[in-house]
Amino acid sequence: MCQLIVSMVRDMFEECGRTPTEGLPTPTDNLDGWIDGLAMTFHTRNVEVVGQGFWDIHAPDQHASEVLAEVSALRCRFRTQGIEYLATPAWQRAGAEGELPHQLPMAFALNFSAFTTQALMVDFNQTPAQIGSLTADILKALLRRAVEVQCSQGPLD
Numbered sequence: 053m054c055q056l057i058v059s060m061v062r063d064m065f066e067e068c069g070r071t072p073t074e075g076l077p078t079p080t081d082n083l084d085g086w087i088d089g090l091a092m093t094f095h096t097r098n099v100e101v102v103g104q105g106f107w108d109i110h111a112p113d114q115h116a117s118e119v120l121a122e123v124s125a126l127r128c129r130f131r132t133q134g135i136e137y138l139a140t141p142a143w144q145r146a147g148a149e150g151e152l153p154h155q156l157p158m159a160f161a162l163n164f165s166a167f168t169t170q171a172l173m174v175d176f177n178q179t180p181a182q183i184g185s186l187t188a189d190i191l192k193a194l195l196r197r198a199v200e201v202q203c204s205q206g207p208l209d
Contacts, residue, residue: 056122058122146199
């Protein structure tokens, strides 16, 4: 039974993490269009794939069972890898060089979070399309600001 729970959660995260750019422009073709499409895709998938079980197991307490600890580790691994996979090409395509600023992956994580989708749908009566548009605009602004900061600091020697 316990491994069934872990297997179901793994399947859910794999479904959420399938290639999100199918049918979208690549970041090299159209960075803004790519971010718009990603935001729409993530918030739509958050509604379609993430079920009530996600909310029940998302933050197990410190004394959780081995199963919930394994689920938590899966969630963390899928989330951090997925966010790095998205933030890195956005940073590069925006014209930046070097390592991602620490805030950028966190901005992608926050704006593509199922918690963001849930809160904006429930508390502000927004649709996934409206949430996608808003979060894409936020990410594009933050990305441009991060690149401007890097350019204003000049090359690091």
